[in-house]
Amino acid sequence: MNILGVIPARYGSTRLEGKPLVDICGKTMIQRVYEQAEKVLKYVVVATDDSRIEEAVKAFGGNVVMTNPNHPTGTNRCLEAYQIIQKESEVTFDAVLNIQGDEPLLEPEQIRCLVGCFDDPTTELATLVMPVFSEADLFNESEVFVVFDKNKKALYFSRSVIPHVRGVHKTKWLQHHTFYKHLGMYGFTTKALKAFAEMPQSKLELVESLEQNRWLENGGGIKIEITQHDSIPVDTIDDLEKVRRIISKIEEK
Numbered sequence: 001m002n003i004l005g006v007i008p009a010r011y012g013s014t015r016l017e018g019k020p021l022v023d024i025c026g027k028t029m030i031q032r033v034y035e036q037a038e039k040v041l042k043y044v045v046v047a048t049d050d051s052r053i054e055e056a057v058k059a060f061g062g063n064v065v066m067t068n069p070n071h072p073t074g075t076n077r078c079l080e081a082y083q084i085i086q087k088e089s090e091v092t093f094d095a096v097l098n099i100q101g102d103e104p105l106l107e108p109e110q111i112r113c114l115v116g117c118f119d120d121p122t123t124e125l126a127t128l129v130m131p132v133f134s135e136a137d138l139f140n141e142s143e144v145f146v147v148f149d150k151n152k153k154a155l156y157f158s159r160s161v162i163p164h165v166r167g168v169h170k171t172k173w174l175q176h177h178t179f180y181k182h183l184g185m186y187g188f189t190t191k192a193l194k195a196f197a198e199m200p201q202s203k204l205e206l207v208e209s210l211e212q213n214r215w216l217e218n219g220g221g222i223k224i225e226i227t228q229h230d231s232i233p234v235d236t237i238d239d240l241e242k243v244r245r246i247i248s249k250i251e252e253k
Contacts, residue, residue, distance in 0.1 A: 008074040009101040011050035032104035047081035107229040124192040126223040154222035
């Protein structure tokens, strides 16, 4: 199976301007994400709309394509990147991974886990989740939660903690149920990627501001795989400093 890893990277960010190019212990963030993805995938490309990011990726020898600056979501940017690469390549891709460009601590095992979802020929769209172990995560308003069925097919994604444990104080919920938080990396068959990007935004997508609900609301299935590797997205200066400390310790060993 031929898998294309696409890393959408925009320069603009409301909380951390130019974050793909911030320095993390001698390398840009986008380079660190790219190098982690490349440990697993033969085909990786950065999809950007900014010449500064394009130049930075070329400088470290990475593959990059320029895409439309007006895409409403990263998924739409992934589709355009895939279409550009497919036209130029002799390789026929079976699936496309949307890899978050702001997670420099991305674990190669997470990518292997996601790719493994496509061993099931019925999988159209797949994503990763992780068990919640702490109250800090459970009540973190930045987290997204998911419930899924016994076949690991997603039922719903929400910014609220789901499910609700009736009759139990929230501080004791973890004693009564295993909750799962969503990690924002997706895999699509090429057919599903095109179908998803062309669907109009749905009510549940808009109200939760979670694009994966668009697929569910239109009757699609999302395969869930569980990973034990957490991710730390870099959205703020505090996040950046935390990641710098972690990587610095890793590289000192």
